[in-house]
Amino acid sequence: MAEKKWIPRWFYQLASPRWCYQITGKLLPWFMGTTLLLLLGGTVWALLFAPADYQQGNSFRIIYLHVPAAILAQSAYMLMAVAGAVGLIWKMKVADMVLKSAAPIGASMAVLALLTGAIWGKPTWGSWWVWDARLTSMLILFFLYLGVMALNSAIENESTAAQASAVLALVGLVNIPIIKYSVEWWNTLHQPATFTLTEKPAMPVEMWLPLLVMVIGFYCFFAVSLMQRLRNEIIWRERRTGWVRELLNKQ
Amino acid sequence: MSEQLLTVHKLFCERDDRVLFDQLSFTLEAGEIVQIEGQNGSGKTTLLRILSGLSRHYEGDILWRGEPVEEVREQFCRDLLYFGHQAGVKAVLTPEENLRWYAALSPAIDASTIPGALEQVGLKGYEDVPCHSLSAGQNRRVSLARLYLSHAPLWILDEPFTAIDKRGVAAKEQLLLQHAQRGGSVILTTHHELGIKGPVRKINLDQLAGTSTWR
Amino acid sequence: MSEQLLTVHKLFCERDDRVLFDQLSFTLEAGEIVQIEGQNGSGKTTLLRILSGLSRHYEGDILWRGEPVEEVREQFCRDLLYFGHQAGVKAVLTPEENLRWYAALSPAIDASTIPGALEQVGLKGYEDVPCHSLSAGQNRRVSLARLYLSHAPLWILDEPFTAIDKRGVAAKEQLLLQHAQRGGSVILTTHHELGIKGPVRKINLDQLAGTSTWR
Amino acid sequence: MEMKTNSGQQGIGCLFVATCRRECLLSFRRKSDLVNPLIFFLMVATLFPLGVSPDPGFLAQLAPGVVWVAALLATLLSMDALFRSDYEDGSLEQLLLSPQPLFIVVLAKVVTHWMMTGLALTLMAPLLGMMLFLPAEGVPGLMLSLLLGTPTLSLVGAIGAALTVGLKKGGVLISLLVLPLYIPVLIFGSSAVQAAVTGLPLGGYLALLGALLALALVLAPLAISAALRISISS
């Protein structure tokens, strides 16, 4: 194998499940702490201190769950697809495991976004569900997650399962912008984005600051959950190697 | 002529929790016939699928004419004839149509030799019968006709004699011997006692397993 | 004891335009082993499917213990063990689950003997592995375990030794012999040379064909 | 030869239970099989608003028909697999050669199939109704009509599956055979829901669906058994 000089060292280290297991073991407590801090603080802020919306009243507080969940659901898919590509191209085992671990978290975030959105829709739009662009594309994203998970669980052999779901995740990734735009042209009713790179948020600071806290908290939560699942996956897939045996014996 | 065709170096494979073979190394030279032996479940099919490139679940190196098989995949496929547990015969097509498509897949095969090959395997008169109304053995024979068509030097055959009657087996053994004498080489598995009058090297997988739970 | 179990009288069958057998008559007595011989495509499978009642495309009479088999179908099924080209093994179930369902189908089988039967066919340790991760021969063995479970007097076996290794074949031949000695009888086809130390009657279908185009 | 004969009534009950157990196992072994008809159902319900119009008022009018057509297609789609794998791996031959009555096994297979598709669809129908803006009054009618109608779909579909199992590719042919027989169920079922939505009495439709079910329950197992014997003896 020709050594590719331009790829940094940590990339190769990442490829080693053992290194990955150890480093995540060190990072996990820190992330856990940050997550709890941010989420608890953010929730208190959101529920108690953030001002009510002048139109929607207190139902507006749902945004502090809804938007982070929606954002995370999309990011998790992206991560999953990238991991899939890395796994396919460099045959990196850890990437396969990341893909498998990220899917259920992303799917649960999609569910949370859908549920909170539906609950929010009842007081605001008067019905639990409307066929709006954002909602529809979130629903489809959820289906994509389900597809990846179903394929992953339907294939017995682990590395085959990982490769197959990587292909599916990549195909889905190509399709996500297409879905997004098609659905948006088809029908739009939903709020436009709050955070954009080019414009200042339209919300007052007291409103979007807690939102920012929650979003970061959700990302940290994602990291924690992902690392936990990843570590399980590593132990399972490497269960026959010496270092896992040692690890098991030590405990 | 003893050109080294296939070199297998420290091959390792495990399925579920069982090591099927470990440190398996051998070379296949032109003109050789190698029989892979082993009990049911000892990993013969797995080995042949790995050698042919269908399965990637292994560790170790496989070289084709001295080069890693991954890198010369196309040339390797050109030089290979693989015959698996499943015969690859379409039930609604006739024997002739089946072989015709097979000829299109392998550019080296001349389609005009198909009727001759069918006659060789005893299917003359059945050229136009859809394969689902052929017997089990006749279906296998359709696929075995590929042996008569092929110019590939390496034949990998997984239990080619299944369901074939005694006369058919003798003819096929004769063919393998001819192929070896022309400088081709064969890797095969079979539970038959081979009646080939010539040197057949045997590789026994039962002894190669690592921590097998098979008794 | 020479009770007449199965009586076949002037059986005639044709597929497409070929007569497979004509005027085929024989009787099977308790304790007998009959091997149906013939080239590929001579009609062995067809005959066995007719005898077992799966196929109705025949003319002639088949009697079971002296009565037309159509009329005593249920009793006949109770007395029959049929093993076809397809093993009847569900790929997603484990060997044990497969056999358990088979036991439910045949009221005479005692489900508690299943682990023993699996051990007999060399599948101990594989009870919990889904059959799709077993090798070809192991899959056949799952189905062959039925031979160890069954109390049926008549066994109809179509190439039971396909994909089974030599040790397995020897064990199965032993089992057939035992079955015959206990008063059961066996009709089987195989392209193996049978190594049974006992009287095996052979019926050759090649000579029975009418206007065959098979050469 | 010794021969235990613990058959009779008890043996038959055992066989029914054993077959149900096996079919459930087959489905549970690959979890995806279990949820898939549901997801298909959900997706058809998603496609409609996307393809036709997202307007709630319009969709509400469509809803009874769409839910029923989706249930019908979901059943139809899953029908082909009912006997095919048994045919291909030789289990069906063993089944036909069993001394036990064939229709028991067949009935057990159909019942399990129904529990995995029809019953599950019935339980999911309220969610679908919501997605399609079906008025809340329609939901009990929808569920009742599905509960009475889907078993008939499974039973009738199984006849088609049994008839086509010997063919090399029955996947689409089965829909050709079965859809005409499904039409009465579709009509009564969707009418029942429409009646429920508009507040009319729906007892008549439900009675009709029940009668169809009773008829299918009596006749279908026999027809299926006969069809299987014919298919296998080709």
Added chain:
Amino acid sequence: MEMKTNSGQQGIGCLFVATCRRECLLSFRRKSDLVNPLIFFLMVATLFPLGVSPDPGFLAQLAPGVVWVAALLATLLSMDALFRSDYEDGSLEQLLLSPQPLFIVVLAKVVTHWMMTGLALTLMAPLLGMMLFLPAEGVPGLMLSLLLGTPTLSLVGAIGAALTVGLKKGGVLISLLVLPLYIPVLIFGSSAVQAAVTGLPLGGYLALLGALLALALVLAPLAISAALRISISS
């Protein structure tokens, strides 16, 4: 060993044609395969008036969506068989071991599949439109959109088929994998028909469908080939 090498460009063209010929033969050999997607298409169109409402005005509004949904489901239904029989009888292994480029064979298979389903559906669409009272102005739009959209459906569906071919029962899983990917085609397709009916310009939608097709045509064969290799190596 002697070795003829008449490969290269000409060999590839030969292979494409030979594969198309074989696939056509496979379909024609059992004539039912050929007409089945069409009949399915027809039946979905029949079920709708029965299940929903026979009112012409209402149906006309439904028509674009229903035709498109029917086309989508008909394609989906026939998709699973694309590689399955090749997998089961071992032809797929031979295919993967051929020295010829895999994507040629794959493309040939998909093209033939499309001709048997998508193209046939397109040609039948006017009849369907008539049955659902689609205004005559909508018909050219319907046919054009189907002509541009159905190949994409076949190509994308083939990815799903390739991914699930190694599974014991992929029949329903494939719909789960593929339907989300079908949605843009459905939206653009039915919007194009709706635009045609209302007299709006539909060039934009058709351009989008064309762009999707181009994208699928470039990427899908690669994805399919990769998926096949993965599925077979399990």
Added chain:
Amino acid sequence: MSFNSVSEFVSMGGHGLYVWLSYGLGAVILAANLIIPRLNRDRLLAEQKRRLRREEGIR
């Protein structure tokens, strides 16, 4: 602090049901995502230890 009393906080200006339902669901889903991997880990480790012991026993 945008609420003056606990009851006001609970009722959320009439939208209490929606808000609390959302936050309840959110808590459940987040907690599940953190706890399930934990439980899986315990199960996995126990299982693998048992396997190791079994294999050692065989040897």
